[in-house]
Amino acid sequence: MSRSGYYAFLKAKKTRYEREKRxxxxxxxxxxIFDKSKQKKGIRQIKLYLATEFGNTMNLKRVxxxxxxxxxxxxxxxxxxxxKMAKATQEHKL
Incomplete structure (x- = not known):
């Protein structure tokens, strides 16, 4: 690790800690939200739910x-x- 990278890492300790808490x-x-939907809602649906219900705008990448x-x-x-089988058999009924 370079010297400047090491000191940048030390300097960013506070921001890393704040990000972890957030x-x-x-x-x-x-x-x-994930448990309410019985683990069926994906990233996009959770993002929309957060925006509409809580007014919490969160980036898709963050979610x-x-x-x-x-x-x-x-x-x-x-x-x-x-x-599929039922659909295939109904085609030949005509």
């Missing part, structure tokens, strides 16, 4: 970073295989 408070909000940091992942909906 992330923890934002995480509580995001986690609350993404916090969700990734605390490993909050949405459940991915799988397709229904029977729906």
């Amino acid at each position: 992330d923890e408070s934002d995480f509580k909000l995001i986690k609350n 993404y970073r916090i969700m990734k940091k605390y490993s909050l992942y949405t459940k991915v909906r799988s397709t229904n295989p029977y729906k």
Whole structure:
């Protein structure tokens, strides 16, 4: 590590600490919304919900970073295989 990089790291200690505290408070909000939606709301929906309900404008990248940091992942909906089969059989009914 370079000398200037080391001193820049030491100088930024306070800002890193403040960012951590802000992330923890934002995480509580995001986690609350995430659990209410039964882990189905993604980054964009959480951002919109924060803006409309709480009036808290948070950047999309920030929501993404916090969700990734605390490993909050949405459940991915799988397709229904029977729906395709039902659609295929109805095409030949005519």
